[in-house]
Amino acid sequence: MRKIILYLLLFLFLNPFAVCAIEPERALAIVNESIAYYDAKQYDKVISLLSPLMAEYEADESSSFEDYVSICHLLGGAYYETGNVTDAENIYNKGLTVLFNRSEDVTGLPVLRTILCDLGLVYNTLRNNDKAEEYLAYAKYLYEQNLDMDIAYARCLNNLALVAIAKGNRLWAKCYMDVSVDVLSKLSQVPETQLAMAYSNIGVIYEDMGYLDEAESNMNKSIALYKRHNLTHELPLALNNLGALYWKKGDMVKAQECFTKAYRNSDTNYSNHALMGLNLVGAQYLNHDRQYINSVKALSKEVSNDILGKFAFMPNELREQYWNMSNVYLQCCNAYLFDTHDSKNFGTIYNNALFSKGLLLRTSNWIRSKINTSDEKSREQLNELISLQSQLANGNISADSIAFIQYRIANLDRELTRSNADYSAFKEEFTFDWRKVRGSLGKGEAAIEFVEIPEIAGDSVSRIQYAAIVITQDSKNPNIIPLCEERQLRSIFTKDITTLSAKGQKSKLSEYIRKLYSNGNPRIYNGEKLYSLIWEPIESAMENISTIYYSPIGLLHSIAFQAVSHDSVPLCDKYNLNLLSSTSEIVSLKKNKSFQIDMAAIYGGIRYDASDEDLIAEARSYTHSHGSVWNTDDTEATRAGWGYLSGTEKESRNVYTKLHDEGISAVLLSNTQANEESFKAFDNNSPTLIHLATHGFFLSDPKVIAKNVFMQRRETIPEQNHLLNRSGLLFAGANRAWTANGVIDGIEDGILTADEISRLNLYNTELVVLSACETGLGEIVSTEGVFGLQRAFKLAGVKSLIMSLWKVPDEATSKLMQLFYDNWINGMEVHHAFAESQKQIREEYPSPYYWAGFVILD
Template sequence: MDRIDEFNKKLAQLDRSDPIQIQAMIDLIGEWLEDKTNAAEIQAHLTAVRTHLWLDFWELTKDSQSLENTTNHLATLIESYRLIYEDIRAIERVFNIFGAIYTTSKDSQTLEMAVYWGTNYYDFATIDFPNYIENTNNLADVLRERYSLRGEAEDLSQSIELFEETLELTPEGDDSRPMLLNNLAGVLRESYSLRGKTEDLDKSIKLLEEALELTPEGDEARSMLVNNLTLALGDRYDLIGKVEDLDQGIELLEEALAVSPEGDKYRTLLLNRLADVLRESYSLRGKTEDLDQSIELFEETLELTPEGDQVWHVLLTNLAITLRDRYALRGMAQDLDQSIKLVEEAVTMTPEGHEDRPAILDELALTLRDRYVLRGKAEDLDKSIELLEEALKLTPEATVNRHRLLDNLANALRDRYALRAKAQDLDQSIELFEEALALTLEGDIDRPGSLNNLALALRDSFELGGKIQDLDRSIELFEEALVLTPERKIVRPMLLNNLALALGDRYALRGKAEDLDKRIELNEEALRLTSEGDKDRPMLLNNLAVALEDCYVYSTIDDDAIKAREYYQLAIELLIDGHIQKPKFQRNLGHFSMRMGDYSNALEAYEGMAANLEMLRSASPSKQDREKLLSDYSYGFANLVFCCLKLNQPEKALRYAEGAKSRALVDALHNQVTDISNLATQDDSLKANLKELQKLQHEINWLLKQLGAGDENISWMDPNTARFKRSPDEINADLRDKRAKEQELWQMLEKRAPVFAMTVSAPPFYLQDAVALADEENATLINYYQHSQGWVAFVVHKSELNIAELQGVEELLEHYQSAFSNLHSPFGKKLLSSVLEEAWQVLIQPLKKWLPAEGSNLVIAPFAGLHHLPFAAFTNPTDGSYLVDRFHLKEATSLGTLKAMRTQAQIGAESHANAHAMTVVGYADKPSSPSYLPAVEDEVNAISNLFHLPHPLIGQAAMIENVLTQAPGSQSLHFACHGMFDPQEPQRSGLMLEDGWLTVRDVLTRMNLSGTELVVMSACLSSLTKISQGEELTGLLTAFISARAKSVVGSLWSVDDRSTAELMVRFYELISQGWERSAALREAQLSIRKQPQWGHPYYWSPFLLTGVG
């Protein structure tokens, strides 16, 4: 005992504020502990004291070794369960140390240590330990923190149990009771957010009310309790729409702020919360003073909060949300721009894994979607969808507000469907809306919105597929949403509008006057409930105008027509130029004015439509989106051209007709070449995707070759091989899957790779441009167009513009289609001869007085189905001569395209290390194949000999990669092979090579032919293009134009092998003698035609030339 007495004496004299003394005592205890003669209880006592001294030393010096010594020692004791009272007190101290460190560091590993030591303390301590209640409360708190970080429900449940235990152990009247009530209320509110149990929320509110009642006036804790209580009341208001909860929250917050001194640390909390509740009140009642006060309070909160504070990102987001609300109310773009700026800053301040990140991503997505609607920038919509998908991934399945994210993502996908018309976006949108509705409880304040959203998507589905059950369900859902929406609710006008639109659809389908009358009634009510300046007011005015126009058609009451015009004009006036809805409303006014016979007002409206569409197209970097815009408004352009002609404004008619033809192609020629050949080395982030894409393309080509190799093509097959040969159905299924994945990868690439971005729009095409083009080409220009009332031809000869109306064009196209379908039969060839005479009478004879002298040049720009007609073979029924006999012909996808090609031709070609005169590619297929082309080898050899080319890419050398490598450096590029045109997916059309198909997409994305003067496709169907509603052409011909080839030759149908070979050889002989390309092609056609066996146009006329030279 002498040693113990000595030890206790030294311990009593120890200055615990002196780390040197503490370290000396630790060393002394270490020496004594080495004495194995000590009794076990003495050893344990000495060890426990040393543990506390280590902790004292750490608190003074923050020496990590002393803390590590402590934790290692205690962990050993815990494993052996050999703990005395002082050891448990040491565990308590370690727990509180890690808890304190985590409070400042927010380090997840430190939190894990705090949970570990707190749990061990709780396991070994008993309720009679000093500070047991406080430590149990602290353990509950760190478990709650870990739940917030990891989202594991077990942590939350344990936290609730511990908070309940501390409350039970705390006597009534204890000063700590209000805070313990608050803590339990907080985790119960989180449990409600996770599991959606309303009893958790109700109990949370009850506990907070009790805590507030126990807290005296003037106590600073009241501010925090008021804030927390109003948050819980807000949750219940969101759940069941109980207005009393909202009003109670406002009252409590205003009272708390009235007694809160300027320096109160909770003042900013109360200001922020009151601003939030007033915003909710505005959403309910539409009182603009609530919204304005909310914005002022959020701004004051930000001013009082140091920048970079841990809640800074939340305050930025809250202000952003209210500014977006004010934008929705008053339509001021500066509010929306500021909102986006604030929430973008909030996102940058919110780290990955932070619990607030999904909500802030959601808000940024919503603001970007609003800006898309305002300004039409498709990248805003794409970014919005990307952010919402990220937010949804970060949100646990059981989260109470998950349905809102689902709704928001579904709405953005629905917008993208409206932009790009991809049915999968609409299908996914409906699935997400259905899921959101299933998660929305009966009585939930969000339920009307979820019903409305699903109804809108079903209405879209009806318009797409025509299923009446989609429309009927849509109407039912709109009606249910309206029943659940209070009269004063700010969203009610939109619900009324949406139901009105669906009833209008049903009226159009079934013609029931009561549906139309109800529609007008709902439209008028929606407009009445909408304040001046509301961003939705223009849309409501437009929709009411549409309904009144329908009513006028039905009843011929002039008052309906007068009101319809007035509302259309008001709707247009309220929108800024460039708003995504403005061209739609202008088109509607144009249609109405035409219906009324008012062509002057119709022309004004349609010209406004065209101007705003140009603004929207210029704002979009996506070729696909630009095409879609013109496609959606093609009928508006057709009406615009008709109005110009009706009002005798031919120059405008030409300008707008050109404005509606091949615009995306013309724009592409004004932008950089899309060449991803080197993209992988320039952008590592896309490398893996590009590699996977190329792998898929090889697999697709292999599957296509398998499909092409039928059993009849193989003389003998090894039985073992035959056993493993796949069926065509199986191969086709695999092919569909791989093509779907390929398409998905392309869409990703086109969105992410800057090389695809279109930053420039082509200027308008005026009459002076046409006159200049005619002069440069030394040609007369013929531009065909179909307006809304028929067909016309614009003829530019020298400086004059003349216009001819054409009759019988649609019948001609029908007759040509019949002939085209039977071309390889004697009947088909005879029918073609008849159709070619008809084509002369319909398309050439009406222009005869404006055509130049024989031997002159004609440049022809077809429209729609005319692109597929062989103009060279149009036959004069009087003397049997062909158009090619009289004129040198060149075709253009549009006059604007030819102008852009001429401009590109004047730009110096990019230098290329592999520059050479010509690349000749020939692939005849396997000799055993029925589709073998025996004349291909002769054609390739003759052309190669003519230009002294030692190594043509023929047979097995005609590989896709070989072509992609050699083509960009070639002045001329010749293909002799099979061609394939896919009208459903024209980007898959291609030229058959040894290892697969060189597709339209390959040419568009992997060939830079800016140094190539001529591309010739001596292949079937190589000039055919898919023609969209917006007169955009997609096929091999336009692909090579986009790749910057100066001129391109291709064919309109499956050509004869031998006559084609001879025609091509003759064409190149003339080229080698210095002939111009158009003249050389004409002479080669005339030469082939003179041979009796090839005199019919089938053999010589399908080839056409477009471009320069």
């Protein structure tokens, strides 16, 4: 199929009307030689020939754009065939960008529709089905508009059918294949490879619709044709499809035979190699073949290496899509190894957990740190990227410009990632071994990595079980302790904490927290239930342990572990608890446990209602690129509801005075000085410590979001930004933007969302104290943790956070913070100072509602 398309290149290079300063005879000779190598499947030689030629065309602005795009098509295909899918995506997009930037109409060019079709296949391979469908649908439209409905058109329909299958749209898949077969049947000469692909896809569709015998017949026809023509690249997927069919029919022996052949006939660069490996493991497991243990260990390593190889060069959007699918493989690997009940296999599970926890967040931070220390061009591109993202997030663009800006953002992201990629350094940074964590532990210390273990029933996941992987300095192997099922833990959270403390609900929230963590009648109190589900199974492994480093997952992110109690004794009275994003952080945490405060910014006593004149006057003293807050130095409600918080004024002045008396450079921002502009001025110039005593919010109820005026002004925000716009902090004048009063043109709206924070550079900041409500809450997303303020500040580069898990009471919070700074300034290490302040505040406020809402996260 591709050979027919490639010969179109000859026409382009022989076109006498193409104006090109590059010697056309030499270029044509190189392309001819490349096509010959392509036909011989010597793709490395194609790449070595065309890469220099492509560079020549890029350097010569007078060269033919059609010739350049055709080289992109051929070179992209070579990269794709060698398994370098991200390189193929980059090359194809270069060609597409050149075409879309032309002033004349290019929709009639054959190379446009072929590149669109190939890009659709690339995105399908990268598991970005929405994008694959978008490009393939446009290609289909162009084929039909230009009445070019032959083999290439049938190929496009084939690929659309694959995407439809992946998205569960079986009827659309069948429609695409019916038309494809109809097109092929009317052509005088059809390559048997195209027929083989059609048979294979039709077989998958029939299987999905339940016609298993018809599916088997078509799949066997496809395999026979692939074998007859020695099409080794296409054969493994066809064998894998047949194996899946036998699995569905209950013939696991034949299924394993097919999966084994598929896996062995493909290499690690093959786009579906991991899927074939997982299918093989599943068949071996169900056939009681103990070889599955070695297979699953090898697959875990293969999946991790595949992700590392792609993430170092892949733009953010594609990383998210790719990880959402790849993570499933690692979770299934963990489930199979967990079922061995052999601690010798648990090291792989721990390594998978260390690799998975916050992978997207850590990757983004690593790449951004590289860009920040790169050349001026990269920094300028990063600034443009952030500016465009801000425009998109704020809704300050017309509806017809959104698509163009999204396209520009994707191109900038792609170019920045690739130009700053360093694979060897990236792999070293993201390769984990649980023994390194063990080596960082001292006597009386333990690390607990909480994980989700899916229970595999046949070819599906029936339930999720929480487990704790425990290691100490004496562990020969990690110890995995089963805990509870997700549904059991969810049943304890009988109400949504985020809605209980709405206006007039303070007493209900206080009572709910008290009953959740306190012991007593099990019909009323859930304390013992919570303890029995998530901690009692671990207790026996904590003998002689005084310090625990732990990293939660899933619903465990919502639990204040320090308040979990047994016989009315909370865990914080038995252990020194340290909350981490991942236990891999223990090594760096111990190296940087204490830090010197060079500069501090303290916010409190903020006026959320202020006159337009005051807001405008204060905002005018800042510009986002050059503004500074350092020259502004001057000498029982909950923190929700947007009313003035008198406790925050006292708290912030107390903190400022303590730091100032210690000779620490600090600035106090209150009233209308505490505006959003002042915070954004920290971009690239952030202090060591930021203390924010204000209102915070997290919106989770779709009905509340739909009615919220502020959120509705962001209805044009792309889907991936929505989660980080549901959390935020309030600054001066915020009530205008939160209500129907609207915003003042030319200044910030006073509501700093997590999305806005995530685009700032706060890499100089060691600690942010979020003395506000719900700052630790957000949408829980699998291994990535909580999408809210904590993720935003981590993306911005902040090392540690103190944050809240529910709407905290103003007066008790103010006292807690004063005690924390007293302990810290008087010489206690940060974590110890914070733990002691919670114990001290308990003496006056025994209920966990008052003291346990805050946690410190490293």
